[in-house]
Amino acid sequence: MAVHTGRRVAVIAALSLILGAGSPRAADLKIGVVNPYSGPMALYGDEMTRGYDIAVEQANAAGGVLGRKIVIVRASATSAQEGIAAVEQLVGRDKVDLLSGTYITAISNAASEAALNNGKLYWETNALSRDLTDRGLPNFARSGPDSTAFARRSVEGVIQLVIPKLGKKPGDVKVWIEHEDSSFGQSIAMEQMRLLKEAGVPVSEGSHSARSIDLSDSILRAKNAAPDIWLSTGYVIDHNLLLRTMREQNFKPAATILVGTGDTPETLQALGKDALDGILLVSYPRADIGESYGPKAGAFLAAYKAKYDRDPIAPQAMSAYVGMKILLSALADAKSTEYEPVIAAAAKMDKPLGTYETGYGVKFDKTMQNVRALPIIAQWQDGQVRAVFPKEALAPGGTLIDLARK
Amino acid sequence: MATLDFANVLAVGILLGGVYALVSVGLNLIFGVIRVVNFAQGAFVMLGMYGTYAFTAVFHLDPYLALPIVVPALFLLGAVVQRLLITPLRTEPAMQIFATFGLLLLLENLVLAATRGTAFSVVSPLASASIGVAGVQLSAVRLIALVAATIVAVALGAFLKRSMLGRAIRAVAQDRAAARLMGINADRIYMLTFGLGAALAGLAGCLLTPIYSLSPEIGTSFILPAFAVVVMGGLGSVLGAYAGGFIVGLTEAFAGFYVDPSLKYAVLFAVFIAVLIVRPSGLFGQLGAEEVGLRAE
Numbered sequence: 018m019a020v021h022t023g024r025r026v027a028v029i030a031a032l033s034l035i036l037g038a039g040s041p042r043a044a045d046l047k048i049g050v051v052n053p054y055s056g057p058m059a060l061y062g063d064e065m066t067r068g069y070d071i072a073v074e075q076a077n078a079a080g081g082v083l084g085r086k087i088v089i090v091r092a093s094a095t096s097a098q099e100g101i102a103a104v105e106q107l108v109g110r111d112k113v114d115l116l117s118g119t120y121i122t123a124i125s126n127a128a129s130e131a132a133l134n135n136g137k138l139y140w141e142t143n144a145l146s147r148d149l150t151d152r153g154l155p156n157f158a159r160s161g162p163d164s165t166a167f168a169r170r171s172v173e174g175v176i177q178l179v180i181p182k183l184g185k186k187p188g189d190v191k192v193w194i195e196h197e198d199s200s201f202g203q204s205i206a207m208e209q210m211r212l213l214k215e216a217g218v219p220v221s222e223g224s225h226s227a228r229s230i231d232l233s234d235s236i237l238r239a240k241n242a243a244p245d246i247w248l249s250t251g252y253v254i255d256h257n258l259l260l261r262t263m264r265e266q267n268f269k270p271a272a273t274i275l276v277g278t279g280d281t282p283e284t285l286q287a288l289g290k291d292a293l294d295g296i297l298l299v300s301y302p303r304a305d306i307g308e309s310y311g312p313k314a315g316a317f318l319a320a321y322k323a324k325y326d327r328d329p330i331a332p333q334a335m336s337a338y339v340g341m342k343i344l345l346s347a348l349a350d351a352k353s354t355e356y357e358p359v360i361a362a363a364a365k366m367d368k369p370l371g372t373y374e375t376g377y378g379v380k381f382d383k384t385m386q387n388v389r390a391l392p393i394i395a396q397w398q399d400g401q402v403r404a405v406f407p408k409e410a411l412a413p414g415g416t417l418i419d420l421a422r423k
Numbered sequence: 424m425a426t427l428d429f430a431n432v433l434a435v436g437i438l439l440g441g442v443y444a445l446v447s448v449g450l451n452l453i454f455g456v457i458r459v460v461n462f463a464q465g466a467f468v469m470l471g472m473y474g475t476y477a478f479t480a481v482f483h484l485d486p487y488l489a490l491p492i493v494v495p496a497l498f499l500l501g502a503v504v505q506r507l508l509i510t511p512l513r514t515e516p517a518m519q520i521f522a523t524f525g526l527l528l529l530l531e532n533l534v535l536a537a538t539r540g541t542a543f544s545v546v547s548p549l550a551s552a553s554i555g556v557a558g559v560q561l562s563a564v565r566l567i568a569l570v571a572a573t574i575v576a577v578a579l580g581a582f583l584k585r586s587m588l589g590r591a592i593r594a595v596a597q598d599r600a601a602a603r604l605m606g607i608n609a610d611r612i613y614m615l616t617f618g619l620g621a622a623l624a625g626l627a628g629c630l631l632t633p634i635y636s637l638s639p640e641i642g643t644s645f646i647l648p649a650f651a652v653v654v655m656g657g658l659g660s661v662l663g664a665y666a667g668g669f670i671v672g673l674t675e676a677f678a679g680f681y682v683d684p685s686l687k688y689a690v691l692f693a694v695f696i697a698v699l700i701v702r703p704s705g706l707f708g709q710l711g712a713e714e715v716g717l718r719a720e
Contacts, residue, residue, distance in 0.1 A: 287542070
């Protein structure tokens with residue numbers, strides 16, 4: 018019997034060696050990513066995931082995390098309902114360890130609740146609405162800037178960048194706040210209004226539907242108010258139509274600031290470089306920002322170009338990339354993929370501004386919003402988008418050009 | 424200042440009315456003859472736009488030069504859709520409406536898959552041109568759309584009233600069986616009419632491309648106001664579609680400027696319901712248009 022057992026052990030050992038299973042291999046660490054991979058937002062869902070892919074490739078080259086190889090598993094969602102279905106599929110069928118995303122706030126909102134129902138972490142890197150963190154979900158954290166950060170940065174731009182450039186004082190300029198009428202536009206506009214009023218800047222406000230066929234009424238109302246600064250939050254399609262209508266109606270405020278979009282080739286194609294020159298953009302930090310602000314941003318740009326053979330389509334990719342890096346650090350600190358230890362580990366992280374390629378640091382507030390994730394202000398300059406604020410973000414040789422549109 | 428505001432809003436409303444009239448004439452033609460509420464008309468406008476974009480991307484020519492290609496292509500597509508989708512459902516009018524709605528979603532999603540949602544735009548020197556008349560700004564591309572809508576409405580009215588083919592179309596619209604007895608090939612007339620309606624959508628798409636950044640859903644954005652146009656103007660009436668365009672355009676512009684841009688569709692559809700209550704046949708339609716069919720004026 019002892020002889021038989023010995024033989025059996027020897028056979029199993031030999032088979033194990035042959036099959037390469039001499040030591041138990043750790044299972045892949047699967048991160049389910051929820052984003053729109055079809056529909057009108059697919060361009061940006063894809064772009065964000067390119068950022069995740071680069072971060073994961075680099076982490077795997079350095080040995081993975083928790084001794085496991087990281088694998089991204091995608092699931093497409095173009096609406097809140099699809100977001101829930103995507104999470105069910107990722108958890109039930111693909112057996113992911115945790116979840117991440119998202120380009121759209123509404124999808125993040127639904128998907129993160131579905132993740133909680135399934136006992137999984139939902140790590141948000143991009144969706145903006147402040148409401149997401151205000152819910153206080155125990156499985157949710159956001160590594161990127163929220164709508165409040167965008168509003169604050171845009172108001173900083175008005176007060177510290179534009180008003181001095183116009184040679185005026187805060188009480189002497191008029192600002193028109195235009196916004197699309199979903200929660201994305203409204204949440205940013207309300208905060209902008211509050212902050213500008215606090216600073217003593219006279220403001221007027223107008224809203225529009227992003228799906229409207231005609232926005233001449235919005236432009237005529239703004240033109241009627243004769244603002245010095247036209248500050249608008251919207252999506253790509255409505256911003257393009259607003260800018261075209263401004264041109265048709267010969268509405269040329271001294272400064273135009275777009276929040277959220279307007280910084281992609283889609284807007285360049287719609288308006289042409291001459292019509293865009295001087296427009297300011299409050300957006301995610303770009304890969305060509307100064308390295309003193311975003312260390313190794315150039316290395317990210319090189320990695321992106323090497324992998325995809327072109328420049329990034331939108332700055333969301335680098336913010337997603339950094340968000341994934343912060344997540345992987347939190348996982349390593351937590352030594353777990355369960356949401357409670359990961360959230361606890363993330364809450365303890367304390368990295369100064371300028372730690373990551375985007376210029377982000379890490380410090381989560383009690384709602385698990387990273388308060389050291391800040392957007393920047395860029396400007397259209399001869400068909401290129403250049404970072405102009407804060408001044409540390411300027412690329413070498415970069416400068417602010419005239420704000421008025423031709 | 425108040426007078427100038429009024430003049431500016433009036434100009435915006437009239438130009439927008441031209442856009443809506445252009446989109447709605449084909450929709451009303453199809454309804455008047457075939458009695459189908461064609462939801463896919465919005466998708467045909469969208470395809471006209473993407474066709475124009477593809478033309479400019481390949482040939483690097485002005486988008487207006489795409490007209491001779493886009494309009495016939497949409498005519499052919501319309502004729503094929505009528506033959507393969509509408510004809511088999513001839514005895515199921517309700518199903519025809521669902522089928523056109525299905526076609527709208529099918530075409531939207533095919534374009535979505537092909538473009539992955541990129542918001543393409545075309546460049547035309549006219550896109551940035553506008554004319555200032557006594558402080559009122561008039562966009563060149565919108566003026567072109569208005570002129571085109573006027574020519575199309577007049578020409579279509581004359582074609583239906585005076586030409587042999589137009590009379591045949593009206594005959595089929597009024598009484599299919601009697602028209603057949605007169606030797607008219609009703610199936611061919613249906614195919615021709617649906618093709619013509621789709622071609623008009625293609626024309627609208629081509630002329631509107633310099634105004635908009637393209638998205639697959641843009642056709643859906645047009646179709647709801649377009650239904651308001653044809654119902655308020657008068658179902659089945661060419662003149663009704665033209666006039667309805669201006670009613671909708673002016674209502675939208677005045678409500679957007681003087682009430683609130685985010686309330687303009689609420690105001691528009693309140694007016695829409697009021698018109699239906701006061702005059703159910705619309706301004707230029709006649710009661711029971713779904714039975715009587717097309718009117719050339």
